Amino acid sequence: MKLQRNGRSKALAIGAVALVSALSLTACGSDDNTSSNGATGGGTTAAAAKIACGKGGQLLGAGSTAQGNAIDVWKTAYGAACSGTTITYGGGGSGAGVQQFNQGKVAFAGSDSALKPAEVEASKAVCTGGQGVNLPMVGGLISIVYNIDGVDKLTLDATTIAKIFDSQITKWNDPAIAALNPGVTLPDADIQHVHRSDDSGTTDNLTKYLAKASNGAWTYPASKTWAAKGGQSANGSAGVSAQVKSVKNSISYVELSFAQTNKLKSAAISTGASKPVEATAANAATTFAKAKIAGTGSDLALSLDYATKDEGAYPIVLVTYEIVCDKGNKAESLDTLKSFLTYAISADGQKAIGDGGYVPLPKELSSKVQGVVAALA
Structure with a gap:
């Protein structure tokens, strides 16, 4: 490392x-x-x-x-x-x-x-x-959390995540999602996507990932402020987690511990590696292994590779x-x-x-x- x-x-x-x-x-x-x-x-x-x-x-x-x-x-x-x-x-x-x-x-x-x-x-x-x-x-790491009846395992990639959160993909059984999830029965239900209402570093890191890895599907600049179309909003990580937990067919993004605390399911991410990468701390550590210090002097700001395709490297990460x-x-x-x-x-x-x-x-x-x-x- x-x-x-x-x-x-x-x-x-x-x-x-x-x-x-x-x-x-x-x-x-x-x-x-x-x-x-x-x-x-x-x-x-x-x-x-x-x-x-x-x-x-x-x-x-x-x-x-x-x-x-x-x-x-x-x-x-x-x-x-x-x-x-x-x-x-x-x-x-x-x-x-x-x-x-x-x-x-x-x-x-x-x-x-x-x-x-x-x-x-x-x-x-x-x-x-x-x-x-x-x-x-x-x-x-930032988990892509979801609440879909009957779906215990879900795989997404940066392009589909970008289109979901920009209201371009609106149904759970959309062909783009189905192609990433062979053998999974996806409902013919409207997607309820939830984003942060407050200026958020979590939003900033998610949008950095989408900007780097979605092959142009995310057309907005990386920012703490949410810019995409449609969806519901909630304040803070607690608010977003509560919204997903209570709203059927919903999807959002929260840090791993809130996903675990609220017993929310997390999507695996298809990155171009041989198999989708699960949202685990160990897989995030694989991504952090190649981080670099970008700051100078007393500043220890890090540079992260959101577009990693390394085996077992979870790409949607953040540093506080x-x-x-x-x-x-x-x-x-x-x-x-x-x-x-x-x-x-x-x-x-x-x-x-x-x-x-x-x-x-x-x-x-x-x-x-x-x-x-x-x-x-």
Whole structure:
């Protein structure tokens, strides 16, 4: 597994991530292993985790719903080990998180898309003497989830997904879908496709995949904002999941953990490999194996191959970044920010999300992130 940065190869395998729209984390010394959404902390307790607590106080973050459950897992161990600290993470989507960060309202933002040049420039107004940088903390895959009576296995490819979400394919028994699913009885039913209503890094990564792999069927630019025709919309990953669960003959896109939590079926993806690729963390890790660091200096933004045809490589992937100031962080929250992020990227922090069904970042990449976190000022 290789990563390139400044001409040098680096090993990389990044794991899957989970979601929640918002959560509040209070480090109060509790030994309760239950997260705010009912998930457990993957068995990681204060006794198992080695956490160097900060000076305490309040730390605010916001953004990606894709990383909410990962923070929720981390909160159990961090809260049990540390006291006097209140960490509040509000979801709202990647776009909202970046906006709040660049307005100086939060110490860190979660985003499933790296900062754009204009956003980096805007960050300089709040990062005195520095700028916002992208630190990969968790990685995942986007499941194409569906709710079709009598259909337990479904295969789609980028072209059919693009046409479904653009209202060009409107029936489940359309010949293009049937050709990908020999032997499967598909109903003569209208397709109910659901997309995110909020600006979403999940949408951005899905549309990057469609733009790269659909052979021109997706005619819109990759974006956090949904642009295609028709369909229903829902807010956040939780809203999209609930919509698919309740609406027959529906289809949408959510991160793997929400598919699992809501017991939604996920389509296999035909990529051009010898057989369709199932939506599993292990198959996403195969894609992440060839990711490259595209950022420079303290910025560790990654470049992903959405059009991969490698055997067993799931193509619809995302990375969630913590966006922080490399310099110019607020003095009152800097110590706690570094403490929390140091735990999150540590072996214990990564094992905690691994125990919860995700794949931890490899040591070489996590070491790079640790180095940047330690140098935050």
